[in-house]
Amino acid sequence: MGKLYADIIIDISHEALDRVFSYKVPFSLREEIQIGQQVAVPFGRGNHERKGFVVGFSDKTDYEEDKVKEIIRIEPGGVTAESRMLNLAYWIREHYGSTMIQALRTVLPVQEKMNRKSSRWIELKIDPVHGPALLEEYFGRHYTAKARLLAALLDQNRISWDQASHQLKISKSTVDAMVREDVIRVVTEYYYRNPNQEMISREAPVPLNQEQQDLIDEFRQDLMREEHKVYLLHGVTGSGKTEVYLAAIEEVIKRGEQAIVLIPEIALTYQTVQRFTKRFGDRVSILNSRLSKGEKYDQWLRAKQGDVDVIIGPRSALFVPFPNLGLIVIDEEHESSYKSEQTPKYHARETAIQKASMEGASVILGSATPSVESYKNALEGRYCLWELTKRAQNAVLPRVYIEDLREELKAGNRSIFSRKLRQLMEDRLAKGEQMMLFLNRRGYAGFVSCRSCGHVMECPHCDVSMTYHREGMLKCHYCGYELPMPKTCPECGSPYIGTFGLGTQKVESAIYKEFPQARVLRMDMDTTRKKHSYEEILKAFSKGEADILVGTQMIVKGHDYANVTLVGILAADLSLHANDYRAGERTFQLLTQAAGRAGRGDKGGEVVIQTYSPEHYSIVAAAKQDYKEFYQQEIGYRSLMKYPPVWQMLVIFFSGRQEEEVRDLSQKAADILKRMEFLVIGPGEASLARMKDQYRRVIYIKDADYQNLIRAKDEIERWLEQQDEKRNILVNFDFNPMNSY
Numbered sequence: 001m002g003k004l005y006a007d008i009i010i011d012i013s014h015e016a017l018d019r020v021f022s023y024k025v026p027f028s029l030r031e032e033i034q035i036g037q038q039v040a041v042p043f044g045r046g047n048h049e050r051k052g053f054v055v056g057f058s059d060k061t062d063y064e065e066d067k068v069k070e071i072i073r074i075e076p077g078g079v080t081a082e083s084r085m086l087n088l089a090y091w092i093r094e095h096y097g098s099t100m101i102q103a104l105r106t107v108l109p110v111q112e113k114m115n116r117k118s119s120r121w122i123e124l125k126i127d128p129v130h131g132p133a134l135l136e137e138y139f140g141r142h143y144t145a146k147a148r149l150l151a152a153l154l155d156q157n158r159i160s161w162d163q164a165s166h167q168l169k170i171s172k173s174t175v176d177a178m179v180r181e182d183v184i185r186v187v188t189e190y191y192y193r194n195p196n197q198e199m200i201s202r203e204a205p206v207p208l209n210q211e212q213q214d215l216i217d218e219f220r221q222d223l224m225r226e227e228h229k230v231y232l233l234h235g236v237t238g239s240g241k242t243e244v245y246l247a248a249i250e251e252v253i254k255r256g257e258q259a260i261v262l263i264p265e266i267a268l269t270y271q272t273v274q275r276f277t278k279r280f281g282d283r284v285s286i287l288n289s290r291l292s293k294g295e296k297y298d299q300w301l302r303a304k305q306g307d308v309d310v311i312i313g314p315r316s317a318l319f320v321p322f323p324n325l326g327l328i329v330i331d332e333e334h335e336s337s338y339k340s341e342q343t344p345k346y347h348a349r350e351t352a353i354q355k356a357s358m359e360g361a362s363v364i365l366g367s368a369t370p371s372v373e374s375y376k377n378a379l380e381g382r383y384c385l386w387e388l389t390k391r392a393q394n395a396v397l398p399r400v401y402i403e404d405l406r407e408e409l410k411a412g413n414r415s416i417f418s419r420k421l422r423q424l425m426e427d428r429l430a431k432g433e434q435m436m437l438f439l440n441r442r443g444y445a446g447f448v449s450c451r452s453c454g455h456v457m458e459c460p461h462c463d464v465s466m467t468y469h470r471e472g473m474l475k476c477h478y479c480g481y482e483l484p485m486p487k488t489c490p491e492c493g494s495p496y497i498g499t500f501g502l503g504t505q506k507v508e509s510a511i512y513k514e515f516p517q518a519r520v521l522r523m524d525m526d527t528t529r530k531k532h533s534y535e536e537i538l539k540a541f542s543k544g545e546a547d548i549l550v551g552t553q554m555i556v557k558g559h560d561y562a563n564v565t566l567v568g569i570l571a572a573d574l575s576l577h578a579n580d581y582r583a584g585e586r587t588f589q590l591l592t593q594a595a596g597r598a599g600r601g602d603k604g605g606e607v608v609i610q611t612y613s614p615e616h617y618s619i620v621a622a623a624k625q626d627y628k629e630f631y632q633q634e635i636g637y638r639s640l641m642k643y644p645p646v647w648q649m650l651v652i653f654f655s656g657r658q659e660e661e662v663r664d665l666s667q668k669a670a671d672i673l674k675r676m677e678f679l680v681i682g683p684g685e686a687s688l689a690r691m692k693d694q695y696r697r698v699i700y701i702k703d704a705d706y707q708n709l710i711r712a713k714d715e716i717e718r719w720l721e722q723q724d725e726k727r728n729i730l731v732n733f734d735f736n737p738m739n740s741y
């Protein structure tokens, strides 16, 4: 693309200027000008000079040629950290659909100036040898306050502002006067709130095994050639991926560069942080949602000033402004939490790759169960595929049994534990080994329905079933609406109304009933509501304070317990029947990761998968821990159904209080897209058709080319600007959605 015109963003702190302006690039600047540079431009009616950032170029302009003004000059300083962020924000906006301000809020998470923790000191500026003479002069002129302060400074060199004002009763005007006389100076010292305060002594790295070493050698060679690639590290559970990250980070630190490590919030445990701290000491900093705003801001500044080399955090840590970024690691890259649920609905993996390419950094994506997207990219050569095929420390992969729950029922077993699982649980209890039981469900039980007429209790605001909570209350998980549990069915009056389904509490009580001697810990949304309860439960379990840990998907992430030799997955199907094209992938990932918790020590491990669909490929492949088999099946299905990553998908979501308006606007949008010859599905009701009294409709479009979907988004955005209804209706875009609508 030529550089006749530049797209320029002016004054990024100003909401009103949420748009891009077109300026002419003077011939003399055409060679030099680059995206991300700061430029001076004439602005507004008075043509006042303002600073702007270049975010793009084009050969034509949508405005009248002679009204387009010209860039005055390029500001010195090149592409700064700030301009790099701005560029990334611009890319996010274009790629995922949002306003520029929304995108900027994403990349500059700490926008408002936070109060830094600081202390102020008063120091002597004159040479102390002149002190006594000056002191005499002050006394002579009856400047007693000045004399008090000077005397104290001759004694102590520096005193704090607090001490001066409270103990010495020195006023600000006295200080100011002495500053003007060049007698003293006031210094402000900032210090950081450091959340990672635990003192952990540094430990030498474990020697890498051959597989790991080969990868690091390759990485080092690529760095030497200044080749910055995206590596997909596919390593079976427990194969030592984390050791590879640590070694790669060491390589970039040696080059004076920094690294960002993204970890799903749920896996950002004490254990993980400890491993990084042991290796890099206080050169590591952590970001997580539990930090205060001030703490977050300080970590951000420490990174910006080069006080740390490594930052670990969830999705948002991606936007930490390192001066010289060398590497971004994304652990558990398949995790759906890497996709933002708020507009802009960016994916941290794609955004990391974009950021790395803008800053000349490498990317390592790691997983035992890579996303279908990433694996496809690796097979097609866009990423470099790295494989770790063996568990480190020679631990073997666990033995897996698939138990068909239909057969259990036929054999008269009405327990939630299959015969196989029960037998293995008894065995572990006898041997004093630990186990984990996994259930992808929360609460005591699921929905409430009538066994006579089938009526299901639903939330009057959200069209979803309500769940039985505690003390006879029904609750809606979307909006929090509560109802007392009815004694009889509101439809038919029958007394046979009750709760069904399986929850973690129910599992816990079943264990107490069938294994009265077992000590149980339960981890789910209800038991981890308090700030540190999550870590406390895990610590208690790792200290052997319980035999069985029961939990939701929270327990499958990144924990490493040598004494866990049995993992039971109680209802593998629960995630399989979700109304979502990723259900098979998610099930495979969940099962493989859960199974991977077993037998990480030297005792070996076993896994029992209980299911009603023992023949489903996700379950069969997970039992074999065979990623490639799963991938072949899954990519065939995606291709047949035109689903991502083979095809690309865009969801346009509409929500508003007036049903008719929502219906109408979404229909018009669909018509426009059909005229553009897109493959359009809908508009239809979202699966949650009403939430908090807002009506919700969706349009799906599919295309083989992502760029075409961006075109569709741009067109709809432009059209929406001219529609009056858009004020009452929220419209947003979601590319390759992670959740069903």
Ligand SMILES: Nc1ncnc2c1ncn2[C@@H]1O[C@H](COP(=O)(O)OP(=O)(O)OP(=O)(O)O)[C@@H](O)[C@H]1O
Pocket (backbone or CB within 6 Å): 206, 207, 208, 209, 212, 235, 236, 237, 238, 239, 240, 241, 242, 243, 244, 367, 368, 392, 393, 558, 559, 560, 596
């Ligand atoms: N080269 C090595 N020599 C000895 N022990 C190792 C080596 N590499 C890793 N380990 C150990 O093996 C265990 C598993 O390693 P690590 O946690 O890095 O695996 P992982 O692939 O990240 O696991 P997961 O994906 O299941 O979380 C850890 O206890 C780790 O300290």
Ligand SMILES: [Zn+2]
Pocket (backbone or CB within 6 Å): 450, 451, 452, 453, 454, 455, 489, 490, 491, 492, 493, 494
């Ligand atoms: Zn009924």
Ligand SMILES: [Zn+2]
Pocket (backbone or CB within 6 Å): 459, 460, 461, 462, 463, 476, 477, 478, 479, 480, 481, 692
């Ligand atoms: Zn509700």
